[in-house]
Amino acid sequence: MHVAALEWLTFGLARMTEAAHRRGLTLHLLTADRTEYASELRRIPPGHLVVHDVDTSDATRVAKQLRTIHGLAGLISTTDVGSRVALEVAAELGLPSQNADAVRLARDKAALRRHLHGAGLSRASQVTVDPFAPDAAAVSGTLSYPAVLKDVSGTGSEGVWIAYGPDDVPGILGAARNGRLRGGALTAEPYFTGPLYSAETLSWDGETRLLGVSSRLLSPLPYFREEGEAFPVALPAPRREELSAWVSAVLDGIGHRGFSHTEFIVTDDGFEIVEINPRMGGGLIGELLCGAFDADIHAAFVDMALGNRPALFDAPLVPVRGMSEVHLIADRTGVFDGFEGEHLLTGHPGSPRLHSARVPGQTVDSITDWRGSVGSVLAEGDTAELAMHNAAAAARLVRPRII
Numbered sequence: 001m002h003v004a005a006l007e008w009l010t011f012g013l014a015r016m017t018e019a020a021h022r023r024g025l026t027l028h029l030l031t032a033d034r035t036e037y038a039s040e041l042r043r044i045p046p047g048h049l050v051v052h053d054v055d056t057s058d059a060t061r062v063a064k065q066l067r068t069i070h071g072l073a074g075l076i077s078t079t080d081v082g083s084r085v086a087l088e089v090a091a092e093l094g095l096p097s098q099n100a101d102a103v104r105l106a107r108d109k110a111a112l113r114r115h116l117h118g119a120g121l122s123r124a125s126q127v128t129v130d131p132f133a134p135d136a137a138a139v140s141g142t143l144s145y146p147a148v149l150k151d152v153s154g155t156g157s158e159g160v161w162i163a164y165g166p167d168d169v170p171g172i173l174g175a176a177r178n179g180r181l182r183g184g185a186l187t188a189e190p191y192f193t194g195p196l197y198s199a200e201t202l203s204w205d206g207e208t209r210l211l212g213v214s215s216r217l218l219s220p221l222p223y224f225r226e227e228g229e230a231f232p233v234a235l236p237a238p239r240r241e242e243l244s245a246w247v248s249a250v251l252d253g254i255g256h257r258g259f260s261h262t263e264f265i266v267t268d269d270g271f272e273i274v275e276i277n278p279r280m281g282g283g284l285i286g287e288l289l290c291g292a293f294d295a296d297i298h299a300a301f302v303d304m305a306l307g308n309r310p311a312l313f314d315a316p317l318v319p320v321r322g323m324s325e326v327h328l329i330a331d332r333t334g335v336f337d338g339f340e341g342e343h344l345l346t347g348h349p350g351s352p353r354l355h356s357a358r359v360p361g362q363t364v365d366s367i368t369d370w371r372g373s374v375g376s377v378l379a380e381g382d383t384a385e386l387a388m389h390n391a392a393a394a395a396r397l398v399r400p401r402i403i
């Protein structure tokens with residue numbers, strides 16, 4: 001039997017391939033650019049993964065390619081940009097899929113905010129702004145400040161701006177017009193102040209299980225680049241209960257099925273959602289979960305792709321260690337040429353390991369969003385806090401070379 005993945009996250013493809021292989025399944029990757037997975041592909045034993053080069057933004061071509069795979073039983077989608085095509089193709093080929101309405105709602109940040117506000121799960125609503133509309137700047141008088149203006153279907157912290165006051169809005173609209181707007185419009189909402197976390201969850205049949213909470217360290221403003229994550233954050237039991245009930249209400253309320261990570265800010269007035277991602281966290285989040293639980297959570301992707309309740313949902317999950325990732329950020333755009341200092345990781349506490357997101361020769365187009373992260377140092381510790389200190393200390397030793 002065969003399962004297919006429509007693109008994948010930066011990391012985790014090798015683990016996913018092995019999870020499928022252990023179940024006697026062959027994994028197929030459909031990708032528009034296999035060089036994105038160069039580091040992962042090097043770790044996959046020959047014959048375990050079949051790579052298909054196809055324009056993954058085109059549902060017709062994807063469906064045509066999938067029809068060539070005899071015995072295809074499921075389609076896995078883990079990326080924001082591929083999520084809509086995956087739903088369309090799964091419906092056409094009669095394959096199990098996520099709840100289409102939930103994915104569509106989560107991928108429209110304006111509609112999601114209105115939904116949450118209407119359901120009493122967010123204090124604020126939003127205003128949709130078409131940056132090309134002649135009177136777009138007029139909206140500046142109606143916002144409360146500081147405000148965030150972001151791509152309604154953004155990903156990777158591209159197309160996110162903070163406006164401290166009305167005077168900032170025209171410049172932001174200009175930048176949005178010149179940039180890559182995936183959703184074609186911006187959503188404006190209040191800037192919630194506080195630290196950012198993410199609830200890592202698995203949902204099935206109207207129930208949500210909180211696997212744990214990961215932390216997020218961000219770059220200094222005006223950018224929102226993620227620079228570090230740790231898992232599992234030790235919340236006091238009542239806080240965890242409160243969070244678990246809240247995130248279940250949010251996800252079950254939209255009918256989500258599968259992995260998800262709900263990013264939220266802890267404000268002085270309670271939790272505020274930043275966004276719901278109907279997929280597992282990016283970067284090395286999958287690796288952090290596997291390490292913390294000493295279990296391979298990718299088997300759940302196989303279960304769900306086949307339309308079955310994931311065994312992970314009912315498995316006892318007790319964290320055995322903390323895990324953290326600290327990103328290695330390019331200091332300028334250019335061509336990535338490898339890392340300096342990797343040898344210094346030997347003997348450093350926390351068993352740090354370098355994970356490269358790029359292969360030498362690839363270009364770094366931007367350093368203000370996810371594209372600036374060319375790799376990460378992953379480290380462990382007795383707790384998430386100690387893992388984060390180990391990863392941060394170790395990451396200082398390694399420097400991306402850009403030429």
Ligand SMILES: Nc1ncnc2c1ncn2[C@@H]1O[C@H](COP(=O)(O)OP(=O)(O)OP(=O)(O)O)[C@@H](O)[C@H]1O
Nearest residue numbers: 148154155156157158160189190191192224274275
């Ligand atoms: N209303 C808000 N208040 C405060 N910060 C916000 C708000 N909305 C977005 N942000 C910040 O901007 C970042 C990016 O926003 P968001 O998560 O919606 O976009 P994204 O591009 O989908 O992110 P990802 O990198 O997770 O794919 C968030 O991580 C958060 O730090």
Ligand SMILES: [Mg+2]
Nearest residue numbers: 157263274275
């Ligand atoms: Mg986000």
